[in-house]
Amino acid sequence: MDRRRFVPRPEGMEGRMMLSTASPGSAAASTAAASTLTATATDTNLPITIQDKMTRIDRLPLNLRATDRNRALPRELIEPIQQAMTGSISSLGRADPQAIEMFNGVLRDVVSRPSLRAQDAQALNNALTKVLVSAGASTEEVDTIATNLKALATTVNTAQAQPVFLTTNDYATVLQMTLIVGQPMPAPSLPNLAQASGTQPSTGHFVSRTTLPKFVGTYQAQAILQIYDDATGQVYGQAQAAKNGQYTIQFDQALDVGATYKMRIRAVDELGHVGLSSRPFTVKVVLPPGQG
Numbered sequence: 001m002d003r004r005r006f007v008p009r010p011e012g013m014e015g016r017m018m019l020s021t022a023s024p025g026s027a028a029a030s031t032a033a034a035s036t037l038t039a040t041a042t043d044t045n046l047p048i049t050i051q052d053k054m055t056r057i058d059r060l061p062l063n064l065r066a067t068d069r070n071r072a073l074p075r076e077l078i079e080p081i082q083q084a085m086t087g088s089i090s091s092l093g094r095a096d097p098q099a100i101e102m103f104n105g106v107l108r109d110v111v112s113r114p115s116l117r118a119q120d121a122q123a124l125n126n127a128l129t130k131v132l133v134s135a136g137a138s139t140e141e142v143d144t145i146a147t148n149l150k151a152l153a154t155t156v157n158t159a160q161a162q163p164v165f166l167t168t169n170d171y172a173t174v175l176q177m178t179l180i181v182g183q184p185m186p187a188p189s190l191p192n193l194a195q196a197s198g199t200q201p202s203t204g205h206f207v208s209r210t211t212l213p214k215f216v217g218t219y220q221a222q223a224i225l226q227i228y229d230d231a232t233g234q235v236y237g238q239a240q241a242a243k244n245g246q247y248t249i250q251f252d253q254a255l256d257v258g259a260t261y262k263m264r265i266r267a268v269d270e271l272g273h274v275g276l277s278s279r280p281f282t283v284k285v286v287l288p289p290g291q292g
Helices: 027-035 050-058 060-064 077-087 097-111 118-135 141-159 163-182
Strands: 200-201 207-209 214-218 224-229 234-239 245-248 260-268 275-276 282-286
Touching: 050 060, 050 077, 050 245, 060 077, 060 163, 077 141, 077 275, 097 163, 118 141, 118 163, 141 163, 141 282, 163 200, 224 245
Parallel strands: 207 282
Antiparallel strands: 200 207, 214 245, 224 234, 224 260, 260 275, 260 282
16 A cells, blocks of 8 residues: 655644553543543544644554553554555544444443453454444455454563553554544635625625636645535636645636536545535626626
């Protein structure tokens, strides 16, 4: 699998409770096991761009070593997991809440045990698989993550101190991170019609004085924004957001005079993954008197 590399940029750790932040065997660890996946929706530091998501994936070994900097993490097991996570970038949907609840229940059960049994690793594997499948991960991605996590649990963690804690932490961290980097880019807010191009009589309705209007707005820095026809999918203009997040989209496909178009705006990342679309807005071309 082709894995594009980016130079990581400074980024804060996720602002949520994870198993790796609690002491092994503590009540906090059990609580974290139950809440690991339910906290992702409120994370205000979710990665959006490919670079941000690749940074999270590159830091997987660091996260797995959060409570034991010297623990064994064989590259032949971790790198395939990272590659599968890379394949899922921006391509997953929302996981089934019931599958997540089942996974959390298995975590609570396993983390309370004094030792790691073979059936515990299998139960975690089954629960993780159901969550990833429900989110739309490919069979190859699911099998790669599950197979290597199980091998890590049964052949590596069992030879270290606190194998139960390490294993539940590994499954929770990998699953949560996979779901996070798999989320599509969020829908942009509605753009604004540039003042020189026309007016906005009401929210979501624009009147353009030109067949090639210009729209402006803000989004995640470096992301590519596209405005397209809601009915046909035709892209009328696109632009990349600047470092400050501001973008200007100049249409390069002319609109018909007098016609009203229903459009949306969306973001596209460097690898062509299409993000969520905004709610629709309309554009009508009304040329000034004496033109057209």
